Amino acid sequence: MLSNILMSDKGFAKGRLTVNGTENTQFLILGVVLAVVWALLTGMVLFYLYKFKKVQAKEKLYGKPMLFTTLGLGLVVLLMWILILAFWSKPESIFKNADKAYSALIAVTVIGFVALAVAVVLLWVKLPDYGIAFTDDEILFLGESIPYNKITKIVKDTKTGNVYVNYLQGKRAHKKQKFSSTSVFGQFVLANAEITGHKVSEEDELKYFKSLANADAKAEKEHDAEVSRKVQEQSSKPKTTKDENKKDNK
Structure with missing residues (x-):
């Protein structure tokens, strides 16, 4: 234009x-x-x-x-x-x-x-x-929030020093909110983390987050296997008299 x-x-x-x-x-x-x-x-x-x-x-x-x-x-x-x-x-x-x-x-x-x-x-x-803000039941931002019961762990990364709030979004999606530990907000989160019911864990954040992803993949694989087993069991069941009568009527 x-x-x-x-x-x-x-x-x-x-x-x-x-x-x-x-x-x-x-x-x-x-x-x-x-x-x-x-x-x-x-x-x-x-x-x-x-x-x-x-x-x-x-x-x-x-x-x-x-x-x-x-x-x-x-x-x-x-x-x-x-x-x-x-x-x-x-x-x-x-x-x-x-x-x-x-x-x-x-x-x-x-x-x-x-x-x-x-x-x-x-x-x-x-x-x-x-x-x-830390309320009675959630960490609140402008227009967004993280419920305390969705938080999986609050981690201070031993490699970078950053603070991460790891939480579950929906049923399976794992998310994380990052704060610099040297910033005002990072220090604020560290000082008030226990309000959420979680203590700050000092560990490798990347390793922890990967473990969540691996656990999800394993759970999904087990779920798919269980569904497949049930389908096979259903298909291998002998037909009932009612089913045979339906077939004869056709």
Whole structure:
């Protein structure tokens, strides 16, 4: 889209930007998309932050650096959206020529979407760093939680020093949440681990996690063998009189 604009004949018409003589609304569409996604993301963060603040917890820690970083990125997105609207609606009164107007629009649009993408990635990858709480029955993050009864072991890795909360998701899927033991959150987890009913175990996390996977594979193999045995037993049973009568009636 942007490459096509750069190679096109750009100009003004009735105070608006044109491409090859036609009014260009592509930046307006991009601005609307940016605003909608930004509003949804901001609303989601504020909603979960409000719920996190209201929850009754034995211990709670806010990740202020991540919260302020995300807030800053949100303000950048908001500013870029305002500039997109301003540059698109009044380009002739702001810029000397259409080339400069298009260059400015492309720049603010790219900055806006990059800031939005970084905020989304941070929320996806660094969610535990936004806040963590130990309630009566779960470790709570913004919008996610780990029930205590799903935790299999809390491990301080003897090789890396990192802290891992190993837990069961669903019936068989083993997951783990990693914290650096030198970070504020890692120290917080170590200090409050016993609230979950689990003591911190110092061992090789990779070895432990592999043992869970091997146990799952063995259990699945045994389950499949049991199912196969039952099917074979069922098929080898002698037919009853009722079954024979059904066959004769056919």
